Amino acid sequence: xDNIFTATFFVSIxxxxxxxATPILLTALxxxxxxxxxxxxxxxxxxxxxxxxxxxxxxxxxxxxxxxxLGGIVxxxxxxxxxxxxxxxxxxxxxxxxxxxxxxxxGFSSFIYRIIFGIQKLPPQVESLTKFDVPLxxxxxxxxxxxxxxxxxxxxxxxxxxxxxxxxxxxxFGLNVKAVGEHPRAADxxxxxxxxxxxxxxxxxxxxAGLSGxxxxxxxxxxxxxxxxxxxxxxxxxxxxFARWNPLRAMAGxxxxxxxxxxxxxxxxxxxxxxxxxxxxxxxxxTIIALITVSKKAEFPSAYTKPYxxxxx
Amino acid sequence: MKxxxxxxxxxxxxxxxxxxxxxxxxxxxKVALILPGQADDMSFNQAMYDAMxxxxxxxxxxxxxxxxxxxxxxxxxxxxxxxxASQNYDIIFGHGFxxxxxxxxxxEMFPETAFCLGTGYLTLPNTAVYDVELDTGGYLMxxxxxxxxxxxxxxxxxxxDVSEIFRGHEGYKYxxxxxxxxxxxxxxxxxxxxxxxxxxxxxxxxYDDGVDIIWHSGDGIGLGVLEAAxxxxxxxxxxxxxxxxxxxxxxxxxxxxxxxxxxxxIIDDVISGAFFKxxxxxxxxxxxxxxxxxASYYELSDKVPAEVxxxxxxxxxxxKDKKIVMPDFEAAK
Numbered sequence: 001x002d003n004i005f006t007a008t009f010f011v012s013i014x015x016x017x018x019x020x021a022t023p024i025l026l027t028a029l030x031x032x033x034x035x036x037x038x039x040x041x042x043x044x045x046x047x048x049x050x051x052x053x054x055x056x057x058x059x060x061x062x063x064x065x066x067x068x069x070l071g072g073i074v075x076x077x078x079x080x081x082x083x084x085x086x087x088x089x090x091x092x093x094x095x096x097x098x099x100x101x102x103x104x105x106x107g108f109s110s111f112i113y114r115i116i117f118g119i120q121k122l123p124p125q126v127e128s129l130t131k132f133d134v135p136l137x138x139x140x141x142x143x144x145x146x147x148x149x150x151x152x153x154x155x156x157x158x159x160x161x162x163x164x165x166x167x168x169x170x171x172x173f174g175l176n177v178k179a180v181g182e183h184p185r186a187a188d189x190x191x192x193x194x195x196x197x198x199x200x201x202x203x204x205x206x207x208x209a210g211l212s213g214x215x216x217x218x219x220x221x222x223x224x225x226x227x228x229x230x231x232x233x234x235x236x237x238x239x240x241x242f243a244r245w246n247p248l249r250a251m252a253g254x255x256x257x258x259x260x261x262x263x264x265x266x267x268x269x270x271x272x273x274x275x276x277x278x279x280x281x282x283x284x285x286x287t288i289i290a291l292i293t294v295s296k297k298a299e300f301p302s303a304y305t306k307p308y309x310x311x312x313x
Numbered sequence: 314m315k316x317x318x319x320x321x322x323x324x325x326x327x328x329x330x331x332x333x334x335x336x337x338x339x340x341x342x343k344v345a346l347i348l349p350g351q352a353d354d355m356s357f358n359q360a361m362y363d364a365m366x367x368x369x370x371x372x373x374x375x376x377x378x379x380x381x382x383x384x385x386x387x388x389x390x391x392x393x394x395x396x397x398a399s400q401n402y403d404i405i406f407g408h409g410f411x412x413x414x415x416x417x418x419x420x421e422m423f424p425e426t427a428f429c430l431g432t433g434y435l436t437l438p439n440t441a442v443y444d445v446e447l448d449t450g451g452y453l454m455x456x457x458x459x460x461x462x463x464x465x466x467x468x469x470x471x472x473x474d475v476s477e478i479f480r481g482h483e484g485y486k487y488x489x490x491x492x493x494x495x496x497x498x499x500x501x502x503x504x505x506x507x508x509x510x511x512x513x514x515x516x517x518x519x520y521d522d523g524v525d526i527i528w529h530s531g532d533g534i535g536l537g538v539l540e541a542a543x544x545x546x547x548x549x550x551x552x553x554x555x556x557x558x559x560x561x562x563x564x565x566x567x568x569x570x571x572x573x574x575x576x577x578x579i580i581d582d583v584i585s586g587a588f589f590k591x592x593x594x595x596x597x598x599x600x601x602x603x604x605x606x607x608a609s610y611y612e613l614s615d616k617v618p619a620e621v622x623x624x625x626x627x628x629x630x631x632x633k634d635k636k637i638v639m640p641d642f643e644a645a646k
């Protein structure tokens with residue numbers, strides 16, 4: 001216990017934080033578009049599970065991780081297109097539609113997986129994405145191990161956070177998305193198609209969740225199980241609110257959750273005298289506390305979860 | 314015309330009913346297995362499922378087996394048990410500790426039916442408990458890990474500190490300390506049986522901290538530990554099945570156990586009637602009855618010094634001859 005705060009302790013915690021934050025960040029980045037346009041997609045957990053399955057199946061049969069990721073993204077887009085159909089076209093209650101999609105996604109993915117692989121004695125596996133050490137940078141002591149010895153998707157997630165910020169804040173498309181989420185009627189009167197923008201925003205969200213799901217099954221792990229997403233989709237939704245719909249703050253939010261998870265693992269491992277059940281709660285407690293502290297400042301998009309119709313006033 | 318169609322339809326349904334009752338009316342025992350998880354979880358559920366299928370094959374003339382998966386919530390368990398019992402099933406397996414209370418309640422209502430509980434302590438004349446002495450398996454792994462560790466740090470990852478998993482972990486620590494009292498043991502419970510990514514992270518963080526060998530106590534999370542071992546090029550120890558082929562360069566050995574022999578015992582005892590005459594009735598998988606062994610080192614054999622191999626073998630023999638007595642971990646909890 002006397003030597004817990006050593007250099008290896010911190011290096012291991014921070015490297016772990018970055019990996020744990022990645023799937024949450026990716027999903028949250030997509031959900032920011034979705035929510036900014038006024039749609040709350042609670043079906044992300046199911047979408048991610050479907051994409052984890054699809055990514056694994058594609059990678060398994062094509063022997064190509066690239067095709068695996070592509071498959072994951074496409075299935076993510078299809079799942080979320082269904083969500084968009086329910087919430088934009090049918091104008092269903094988004095909380096109910098999203099929850100139903102989560103349940104459907106988890107059940108359907110394990111159903112398909114069972115049909116394809118049956119019950120095998122040892123799990124089907126793929127060669128997962130190997131880590132890519134950034135030349136030179138990865139050799140810096142400590143810093144290199146923490147930041148520059150991950151697989152490519154990890155780097156991509158953090159780069160995408162910056163790109164998404166630019167798209168949302170500096171482009172017409174970003175402005176359109178926000179306009180539709182804030183005041184769909186005004187946007188409509190200016191010739192912006194609310195339906196088109198919302199469909200696009202939800203499907204972009206699905207593509208990100210799809211990449212994240214495939215990341216779980218073929219980059220982080222090398223096999224699929226229907227519970228492997230383990231609540232990360234819901235945490236991503238919490239991170240979006242915590243981040244107040246800003247991709248850069250989403251990065252901070254994901255890292256906060258990541259470090260709480262990493263700390264609880266390490267605390268357990270070194271035998272801190274706290275029952276493991278309480279330590280396991282830590283990341284979720286941090287999430288709740290973070291949400292409470294920022295929720296006062298959170299200004300939800302005005303048309304949040306409200307379906308739009310030209311006919312109504 | 315419509316009437317004729319209706320009559321024909323009713324006749325058809327009736328004939329189907331008769332057909333099914335006739336085929337079910339032969340002398341085979343009807344066995345139901347209720348699993349709390351998926352039959353392909355690579356661990357607790359799958360080990361039981363595979364064993365049950367094996368027994369169903371071998372005893373094809375004696376039993377017919379029905380399996381349901383993912384009956385996890387306690388609220389779903391009682392209806393599932395009632396369902397099978399009222400359909401005149403002869404033996405019903407509830408595979409998990411959470412089946413204990415509902416199983417005892419339903420067993421009271423159906424005294425003619427044999428109920429089997431996978432890990433637990435409550436019994437009735439028509440129920441039995443089957444369980445695995447994972448503490449001895451853990452002990453053996455602890456001895457092996459402690460002898461193999463160069464850094465003096467070893468690890469163990471499990472789902473939750475309940476039942477046989479808890480006993481296994483405590484046995485592991487006890488065994489490791491028996492060969493090296495100063496060994497540092499890092500232990501993580503992931504709180505989830507299938508969060509393989511979480512388990513992988515836990516294992517990586519242990520390896521990063523200088524741990525050089527980790528045992529996992531099974532389920533989907535075990536796959537995460539093996540994946541971490543592969544990535545970090547370190548050793549891991551398996552559980553339940555021989556997991557050598559999952560990571561041939563990293564899986565040094567592991568606990569291997571089989572449910573099939575005790576399932577056969579149970580069925581034989583139900584047929585002979587002994588099942589209902591003994592109470593309390595426990596069926597244990599353990600080293601003395603050859604239910605529990607350890608996996609071969611395969612090509613890693615030359616990485617394990619001869620004296621280590623000899624000491625592990627001796628420990629196994631001592632456990633078999635019951636020369637090693639372990640404390641009652643659950644009582645001390």
